[in-house]
Amino acid sequence: MNYLPEEDLVLVPGGTLxxxxxxxxxxxxxxxxxxxxxxxxxxxxxxxxxxxxYSVDPDSLMFAxxxxxxxxxxxxAANNYWRDCYY
Amino acid sequence: MNYLPEEDLVLVPGGTLxxxxxxxxxxxxxxxxxxxxxxxxxxxxxxxxxxxxYSVDPDSLMFAxxxxxxxxxxxxAANNYWRDCYY
Amino acid sequence: MNYLPEEDLVLVPGGTLxxxxxxxxxxxxxxxxxxxxxxxxxxxxxxxxxxxxYSVDPDSLMFAxxxxxxxxxxxxAANNYWRDCYY
Amino acid sequence: MNYLPEEDLVLVPGGTLxxxxxxxxxxxxxxxxxxxxxxxxxxxxxxxxxxxxYSVDPDSLMFAxxxxxxxxxxxxAANNYWRDCYY
Amino acid sequence: MNYLPEEDLVLVPGGTLxxxxxxxxxxxxxxxxxxxxxxxxxxxxxxxxxxxxYSVDPDSLMFAxxxxxxxxxxxxAANNYWRDCYY
Amino acid sequence: MNYLPEEDLVLVPGGTLxxxxxxxxxxxxxxxxxxxxxxxxxxxxxxxxxxxxYSVDPDSLMFAxxxxxxxxxxxxAANNYWRDCYY
Numbered sequence: 001m002n003y004l005p006e007e008d009l010v011l012v013p014g015g016t017l018x019x020x021x022x023x024x025x026x027x028x029x030x031x032x033x034x035x036x037x038x039x040x041x042x043x044x045x046x047x048x049x050x051x052x053x054y055s056v057d058p059d060s061l062m063f064a065x066x067x068x069x070x071x072x073x074x075x076x077a078a079n080n081y082w083r084d085c086y087y
Numbered sequence: 088m089n090y091l092p093e094e095d096l097v098l099v100p101g102g103t104l105x106x107x108x109x110x111x112x113x114x115x116x117x118x119x120x121x122x123x124x125x126x127x128x129x130x131x132x133x134x135x136x137x138x139x140x141y142s143v144d145p146d147s148l149m150f151a152x153x154x155x156x157x158x159x160x161x162x163x164a165a166n167n168y169w170r171d172c173y174y
Numbered sequence: 175m176n177y178l179p180e181e182d183l184v185l186v187p188g189g190t191l192x193x194x195x196x197x198x199x200x201x202x203x204x205x206x207x208x209x210x211x212x213x214x215x216x217x218x219x220x221x222x223x224x225x226x227x228y229s230v231d232p233d234s235l236m237f238a239x240x241x242x243x244x245x246x247x248x249x250x251a252a253n254n255y256w257r258d259c260y261y
Numbered sequence: 262m263n264y265l266p267e268e269d270l271v272l273v274p275g276g277t278l279x280x281x282x283x284x285x286x287x288x289x290x291x292x293x294x295x296x297x298x299x300x301x302x303x304x305x306x307x308x309x310x311x312x313x314x315y316s317v318d319p320d321s322l323m324f325a326x327x328x329x330x331x332x333x334x335x336x337x338a339a340n341n342y343w344r345d346c347y348y
Numbered sequence: 349m350n351y352l353p354e355e356d357l358v359l360v361p362g363g364t365l366x367x368x369x370x371x372x373x374x375x376x377x378x379x380x381x382x383x384x385x386x387x388x389x390x391x392x393x394x395x396x397x398x399x400x401x402y403s404v405d406p407d408s409l410m411f412a413x414x415x416x417x418x419x420x421x422x423x424x425a426a427n428n429y430w431r432d433c434y435y
Numbered sequence: 436m437n438y439l440p441e442e443d444l445v446l447v448p449g450g451t452l453x454x455x456x457x458x459x460x461x462x463x464x465x466x467x468x469x470x471x472x473x474x475x476x477x478x479x480x481x482x483x484x485x486x487x488x489y490s491v492d493p494d495s496l497m498f499a500x501x502x503x504x505x506x507x508x509x510x511x512a513a514n515n516y517w518r519d520c521y522y
Binding site: 282283284287291316317320323326327331333334337338 | 358359360363364365366380381384385387388389394397398399401402405407408411412414415418419421422425426
Binding site: 369370371373374375378403404405406407409410411412413414416417418420421424425429430431 | 502
């Protein structure tokens with residue numbers, strides 16, 4: 001078994017939901033989604049194998065996107081939608 | 088492998104959730120949904136191949152629509168539902 | 175290919191989430207859900223074909239209903255749940 | 262074809278999201294979920310046929326429950342969770 | 349046919365979303381999810397049969413958990429997340 | 436049958452949605468998701484068996500992640516997104 005390093009198992013990388021920009025919030029959403037999966041399945045070999053399957057299957061990509069969209073809802077609300085952030 | 092250009096990988100195109108109109112907010116929801124997928128699968132050839140499959144499968148179209156609906160919830164809330172916007 | 179007319183591609187028909195009644199809000203939710211699909215698949219022949227499949231499949235009908243339910247959450251919030259609207 | 266009567270096609274039966282009790286709100290959630298499906302598939306014979314399939318399939322029952330849960334979120338929020346309602 | 353007793357068909361058991369503790373709120377979420385299904389399929393024999401199938405299928409268990417999670421969102425919001433409740 | 440111990444059946448472990456950090460909130464989300472499943476299927480042998488299936492299936496991992504994302508939305512809102520928490 002090829003365990004993921006400890007840092008890939010942190011559930012909320014960075015320890016906060018607050019980010020400076022929407023782009024960073026979105027990246028955090030993707031990272032949190034990935035790290036949930038790491039915690040359920042911490043064997044890198046199985047993950048890489050799974051990636052080869054789901055990354056070419058349109059429905060799997062939709063399911064992944066849905067998770068990211070839900071995580072982002074939380075992060076966007078946490079940041080008050082970055083309304084006060086100037087661009 | 089036929090990599091997507093950098094601009095198709097931006098997670099929040101435009102860098103903000105704020106838009107002038109609901110129509111633009113909805114277009115952003117669709118774009119953000121697409122760019123999530125680009126980040127998981129950045130090979131244009133595989134994406135085009137997947138498109139040929141999911142775009143003719145009613146359930147896949149529903150799954151895609153669900154992602155767009157969730158992204159739009161976030162964007163609509165960010166814009167306070169464009170309540171103060173005159174038409 | 176049998177392209178949909180331009181008006182079936184508008185993402186937020188009417189250009190606003192605000193409606194006079196819950197019934198109209200619900201109709202907008204259904205319309206927005208449909209127009210998302212139109213934008214992903216604008217060929218009317220393929221859509222009609224897909225309709226013949228999903229409209230007789232209970233699970234597909236559930237998936238479609240779920241999208242409508244999510245869209246309606248956004249529209250209902252936008253209208254403050256039509257609380258001030260008299261019936 | 263055996264069309265549903267007009268009243269089964271009303272999207273928000275009663276024309277309002279406001280109900281006196283949580284029980285009534287929940288019944289409305291179920292009704293709204295059903296009427297969405299009626300509007301996509303208004304042929305009673307096909308619906309009855311579909312019911313025979315999904316009502317014995319655990320996953321289909323879960324998908325149906327999920328739609329009801331989402332509709333109820335909207336209705337419960339509309340009614341301020343019936344917090345001021347005495348029992 | 350082996351009909352469920354009337355009490356298993358109540359949509360909001362207890363008639364309110366307000367509970368004293370998160371634990372009770374969570375139990376209500378599970379109960380409401382179950383009673384939705386009872387109302388769609390009130391035959392106990394079919395339900396027991398379905399249970400034998402879905403309770404050993406990981407994906408079905410996920411779908412069931414998702415419904416509970418959505419119901420709990422509503423109940424938790426109704427109770428203001430039990431923030432004022434001392435433990 | 437190999438029943439889970441009582442503590443694995445508690446629906447809201449710790450009895451509160453309030454946590455000190457996002458990381459702890461996320462861990463609670465995962466735990467609550469697991470305990471829902473424990474309450475539907477309390478036989479450890481069947482659960483271990485199911486784990487061997489879903490933990491190597493990309494779509495199952497997505498469905499599990501989706502449940503965690505929804506639970507986390509509730510917990511994050513309960514904690515006001517840990518905005519006042521210093522890191």
